[in-house]
Amino acid sequence: MAEKSIEIIGLTKRYGEHVAVDNLTLSVEKGEIFGLLGPNGAGKSTTILMLLGLTEIDSGSVKVCGIDSSRYPLEVKRKVGYLPEDVGFYNDYTGMQNLLYVARLNNIPMEEAQKTALETLAEVGLEEAKDKKVAGYSRGMRQRLGLADVLIKKPEVIILDEPTLGLDPEGVKKFLQLIVDLSRKKGITVLFSSHHLHQVQQLCDRVGIFVKGKLLAEGKISSLAEQLFSKNAHTLEGAVAETEETSLSLKELARKMEQMEGVAQVEMRDKRFVIASKKDMSVPISRLVVNSGYGLHSLSKKEYGLDDIYHQYFQEEKQI
């Protein structure tokens, strides 16, 4: 069995009456890039705090690299690099000086720190800007310096919480590519928390859809729509026209459609219908329409995809 870098079992966190994380079970394999995808307030940051051992858990267990985060937070901190939305730097220091400061905090010997800082700055594309004061860095450069900050500790796991906030589309693309490259090159496990479906789609091997503290679906992006809309995964839209042979009223036709096995819901408005069903009903529905003496003006099948997930759960943020 593949080695697990993150293992969460039945994790629950309450703030008073409010359940912020509700019985979450999730695991991420070593070297995998996992997307924790959910709208604002879903409980992503709370989950991350528990992973880092920075907030108490109410029940369940959480392990990072096999270490219990709630009991041994300092040991976990040594293995994990955490990049929050906005990293605080000393603006009057250069990129290099900021990194050396972090190295010192992490007890990395000075000589090694110099060497590693230079290597890390090159890895994140800040080699040329290393002696520039951070005050003059763009938002994208600050985020890359944040990544360098995380990498200098040589972590086994990186946790990124909405790291692309405020970056322009090109900056986002470059930043995400950098994460993929680093993860693949160094075998680092990545947990990427975001409410941007399209970013997660670009970056992650596997994704968990997290809404109101609960994991609704988990797997490869391609299988998520199927899991989320599995009850009524098929929608048929069509229009009928009365002919001389019409034997049923529209209301009766709609009732007959509803009675067909597999059909969950029928909406008939004027001569247009929308049918939600568990399986593809296009053939039996068209047969019923024709046998009832109606003409079938149009019939189209709709399959749920990523855009539907986006509209159902994340539409409040229209950023791509």
Ligand SMILES: Nc1ncnc2c1ncn2[C@@H]1O[C@H](COP(=O)(O)OP(=O)(O)OP(=O)(O)O)[C@@H](O)[C@H]1O
């Ligand atoms: N310290 C706290 N005290 C009380 N409630 C909190 C606290 N922290 C978070 N919450 C609540 O818990 C829920 C989950 O919040 P959390 O910040 O984990 O969500 P999120 O998915 O990270 O969203 P966002 O991206 O907006 O930060 C929210 O309803 C939030 O209001």
